[in-house]
Amino acid sequence: xxxxxxxxxxxxxxxxxxxxxxxxxxxxxxxxxxxxxxxxxxxxxxxxxxxxxxxxxxxxxxxxxxxxxxxxxxxxxxxxxxxxxxxxxxxxxxxxxxxxxxxxxxxxxxxxxxxxxxxxxxxxxxxxxxxxxxxxxxxxxxxxxxxxxxxxxxxxxxxxxxxxxxxxxxxxxxxxxxxxxxxxxxxxxxxxxxxxxxxxxxxxxxxxxxxxxx
Ligand code: AMP
Numbered sequence: 001x002x003x004x005x006x007x008x009x010x011x012x013x014x015x016x017x018x019x020x021x022x023x024x025x026x027x028x029x030x031x032x033x034x035x036x037x038x039x040x041x042x043x044x045x046x047x048x049x050x051x052x053x054x055x056x057x058x059x060x061x062x063x064x065x066x067x068x069x070x071x072x073x074x075x076x077x078x079x080x081x082x083x084x085x086x087x088x089x090x091x092x093x094x095x096x097x098x099x100x101x102x103x104x105x106x107x108x109x110x111x112x113x114x115x116x117x118x119x120x121x122x123x124x125x126x127x128x129x130x131x132x133x134x135x136x137x138x139x140x141x142x143x144x145x146x147x148x149x150x151x152x153x154x155x156x157x158x159x160x161x162x163x164x165x166x167x168x169x170x171x172x173x174x175x176x177x178x179x180x181x182x183x184x185x186x187x188x189x190x191x192x193x194x195x196x197x198x199x200x201x202x203x204x205x206x207x208x209x210x211x212x213x214x
Contacts, residue, residue: 001080007113010123056170110186113197128157
């Protein structure tokens with residue numbers, strides 16, 4: 001199953017992707033995670049990406065497309081994958097189509113996770129990430145047992161630079177302008193499906209699975 005997850009920052013794509021990889025045993029390809037690792041490792045790519053990410057803007061298409069092409073060529077993608085946070089612009093979507101049609105393996109579904117704007121703000125400003133294992137929490141909806149500490153590994157929780165308030169507004173604006181048009185793009189291709197992204201994580205997951213298997 002080759003899936004693209006669409007949705008605004010904070011819609012819960014990453015959480016659903018992590019549950020889908022368990023169920024379907026296919027990898028999640030998160031360009032955000034790949035870029036954050038490059039930043040943490042201090043690679044040339046990370047250095048280039050950091051300023052875009054901190055301001056809430058997008059990393060240039062050419063950089064991100066190169067990353068995804070390399071990742072899709074790896075063996076573990078043969079049985080399918082979940083693209084999370086890619087594509088984010090029309091040129092990225094077009095290039096992805098070109099690459100996949102050359103591989104004779106087009107996308108099966110683009111699943112849009114829909115959440116309204118007020119809810120998104122709370123989800124984003126409340127988000128905390130574990131430094132150790134990347135587990136995510138939310139101070140409003142799913143706080144850890146002990147403030148500032150990861151329930152899973154005991155690591156320290158922190159707020160990502162791109163989860164700070166000014167950056168969040170910019171990320172949502174960038175989403176509206178650059179990424180929301182992809183809903184139409186995949187709608188026209190006939191592979192768009194949508195799920196209401198409000199409710200408990202498990203409820204949303206049940207809906208996601210029934211949509212993917214319908
Ligand atoms: P995410 O974790 O998916 O919200 O991504 C965090 C940040 O990484 C974004 O705000 C962008 O700066 C950058 N990024 C992730 N994926 C892409 C992409 N497909 N195109 C451009 N920039 C991206």
